[in-house]
Amino acid sequence: MPHLIEVGLKRALTEEEVREFPFSVPAVRALERLDVNVPVTLFVGENGSGKSTLLEALAAAAELPSLGTSDVGADITLAAQRRLASLLRLAWRPRSRQGFFLRAEDFFGFQRSQARIDARILREKNESLGIATEQSVATAGGMHVDEEYASRHINRYDARSHGESFLDLFSSRVKPRGLYLLDEPEAPLSPKRQLVLLSLLVGAASSGAQFVVATHSPILLAFPGARIFSFDDVPIREVAYSDLEHVAVMRDFLNDPDATRGGSARLAARELVQAKEGPGGKVATQGSVRREFGMIQAMPEAMVLT
Numbered sequence: 001m002p003h004l005i006e007v008g009l010k011r012a013l014t015e016e017e018v019r020e021f022p023f024s025v026p027a028v029r030a031l032e033r034l035d036v037n038v039p040v041t042l043f044v045g046e047n048g049s050g051k052s053t054l055l056e057a058l059a060a061a062a063e064l065p066s067l068g069t070s071d072v073g074a075d076i077t078l079a080a081q082r083r084l085a086s087l088l089r090l091a092w093r094p095r096s097r098q099g100f101f102l103r104a105e106d107f108f109g110f111q112r113s114q115a116r117i118d119a120r121i122l123r124e125k126n127e128s129l130g131i132a133t134e135q136s137v138a139t140a141g142g143m144h145v146d147e148e149y150a151s152r153h154i155n156r157y158d159a160r161s162h163g164e165s166f167l168d169l170f171s172s173r174v175k176p177r178g179l180y181l182l183d184e185p186e187a188p189l190s191p192k193r194q195l196v197l198l199s200l201l202v203g204a205a206s207s208g209a210q211f212v213v214a215t216h217s218p219i220l221l222a223f224p225g226a227r228i229f230s231f232d233d234v235p236i237r238e239v240a241y242s243d244l245e246h247v248a249v250m251r252d253f254l255n256d257p258d259a260t261r262g263g264s265a266r267l268a269a270r271e272l273v274q275a276k277e278g279p280g281g282k283v284a285t286q287g288s289v290r291r292e293f294g295m296i297q298a299m300p301e302a303m304v305l306t
């Protein structure tokens with residue numbers, strides 16, 4: 001069941017505002033009314049198109065906790081996203097206070113902060129029972145006793161692989177009435193486990209949870225009934241799964257990996273450069289291709305664009 005039904009801007013942006021990040025990002029600058037009145041909304045688009053920026057601002061505006069190293073509300077690197085959050089107009093039905101924001105790439109940070117919280121709970125429990133806290137060498141070295149305990153016991157949290165523990169989180173933390181904002185949750189997952197995540201999302205959504213997910217995964221993008229917004233269009237617009245470039249590129253590659261390793265990869269790199277530099281844009285050296293697109297690094301010399 002959706003809780004958040006609409007996202008928009010409270011007012012028009014000033015000329016000064018649109019010169020600076022985050023309003024300088026085309027998809028953000030042209031943000032109109034986004035109808036998210038569905039259990040699952042997916043953000044798709046090229047790298048740098050603004051998906052994370054909007055998701056982080058949404059997390060701040062909805063006052064959702066982050067599962068990670070620091071909260072969106074407090075993270076010093078996200079001050080600009082909080083400026084965007086203060087201009088977002090969210091419509092709810094009804095307002096949900098449950099849920100979280102999660103960047104899959106920050107999942108290790110989440111495990112570390114869990115370990116620190118558990119260490120503090122254990123210490124406070126012991127202290128209330130009159131059991132002395134384990135003093136450590138590291139405490140004398142300046143690390144807080146909970147931090148030191150957590151770093152010694154982090155392997156308990158890490159005993160399962162990144163992808164396995166990430167999926168555990170879904171099984172245990174997602175509640176029917178929550179709103180969950182997920183940034184590239186596919187990052188630690190094998191294709192098979194992306195399918196497992198897809199089915200967990202389907203189950204959670206059918207029991208009342210709502211998801212807004214930024215993803216590049218053709219598997220997650222296939223969520224049945226999801227509303228897909230493309231950030232490659234300005235303003236952001238709804239697109240059908242069958243029209244997604246991500247899906248077409250992946251399908252073409254899988255249909256004929258040999259052909260794709262040749263001409264199509266060169267074409268894809270050229271398209272990316274031209275999207276960035278305009279129709280006249282060209283890539284002259286392998287070095288500049290490497291700087292622009294890490295993906296090309298794995299390719300042989302024959303891939304150099306001229």
Ligand SMILES: Nc1ncnc2c1ncn2[C@@H]1O[C@H](COP(=O)(O)OP(=O)(O)OP(=O)(O)O)[C@@H](O)[C@H]1O
Pocket residue numbers: 021025045046047048049050051052053054077080214231
């Ligand atoms: N703190 C910042 N200051 C200035 N520009 C930023 C900042 N954070 C992101 N950007 C820029 O804003 C644009 C949008 O970035 P964002 O991270 O939202 O893209 P994205 O769609 O999530 O990309 P990806 O698919 O690679 O995760 C990019 O051009 C990025 O370089």
Ligand SMILES: [Mg+2]
Pocket residue numbers: 051052053183214
């Ligand atoms: Mg992103």
